[in-house]
Amino acid sequence: MGNVIGIGAAPKRKEDQRFLTGRGNYVSDIKRPGMAAGVFVRSPHGHAVLRLARYPAAGASRTPRVFR
Amino acid sequence: MQISFTLNGRPTTVDVEPATLVAELLREQLNLTGTHIGCDTSQCGACVVHLDGLPVKSCTLLAPALDGATLLTIEGLQGAPGSNLMHPMQEAFREHHGLQCGFCTPGMLMTAVALAAEKPDLTEAEVRHGLEGNICRCTGYQNIVVSVMAGAAAMNAAKGE
Numbered sequence: 001m002g003n004v005i006g007i008g009a010a011p012k013r014k015e016d017q018r019f020l021t022g023r024g025n026y027v028s029d030i031k032r033p034g035m036a037a038g039v040f041v042r043s044p045h046g047h048a049v050l051r052l053a054r055y056p057a058a059g060a061s062r063t064p065r066v067f068r
Numbered sequence: 069m070q071i072s073f074t075l076n077g078r079p080t081t082v083d084v085e086p087a088t089l090v091a092e093l094l095r096e097q098l099n100l101t102g103t104h105i106g107c108d109t110s111q112c113g114a115c116v117v118h119l120d121g122l123p124v125k126s127c128t129l130l131a132p133a134l135d136g137a138t139l140l141t142i143e144g145l146q147g148a149p150g151s152n153l154m155h156p157m158q159e160a161f162r163e164h165h166g167l168q169c170g171f172c173t174p175g176m177l178m179t180a181v182a183l184a185a186e187k188p189d190l191t192e193a194e195v196r197h198g199l200e201g202n203i204c205r206c207t208g209y210q211n212i213v214v215s216v217m218a219g220a221a222a223m224n225a226a227k228g229e
């Protein structure tokens with residue numbers, strides 16, 4: 001198998017070294033100054049009509065750290 | 069509170085909230101993001117590190133438990149000291165395609181190294197049983213098992229030298 005080229009070949013992957021040594025960079029590994037965390041709130045009802053969207057509790061919305 | 073421990077061979081002192089998980093401490097405070105959090109509920113094994121030589125899920129360990137202990141993370145796993153080589157288990161995973169996206173890989177490696185260190189002549193059944201706490205969504209495990217068997221054999225051979 002060693003000298004197979006193309007289909008059937010098992011070449012060494014270039015990305016493996018960093019994954020094997022803990023140096024991959026996954027989305028959750030990225031840190032930026034002032035970074036916010038995203039939260040999805042989904043409707044618990046199928047085919048519901050959205051009449052009024054109330055954003056997080058009044059207290060939370062007054063906090064400058066909560067974006068919406 | 070202040071805790072002191074040996075991290076990947078280096079004496080380390082940090083200030084932590086006592087309720088901090090070791091996985092968080094490593095990733096957020098010490099910027100060692102090789103230890104992954106796949107579930108945060110002790111199921112996936114992506115966060116496995118060695119505490120005093122034993123594999124533990126760092127998402128289920130509180131930072132104060134580190135005080136005075138020795139911790140090894142994927143960043144500290146290496147071949148013969150000073151050689152710049154990867155650990156034989158890491159080499160085996162590369163050689164035998166024991167990874168795809170690589171997310172589960174640090175935990176797989178830490179678990180595998182501990183397994184092989186504890187029992188040099190691992191059987192395939194023992195490897196499969198030993199990896200029960202590590203979930204991989206990519207590989208289907210076949211190549212991981214092959215890699216661990218090969219890595220364990222290589223660790224043994226290196227010991228004999």
Ligand code: FES
Pocket residue numbers: 104105106107108109110111112113114115116125126127128
């Ligand atoms: S993050 Fe620790 S077991 Fe999944």
Ligand code: FES
Pocket residue numbers: 166167168169170171172173203204205206207
């Ligand atoms: S290689 Fe992707 S989860 Fe295991």
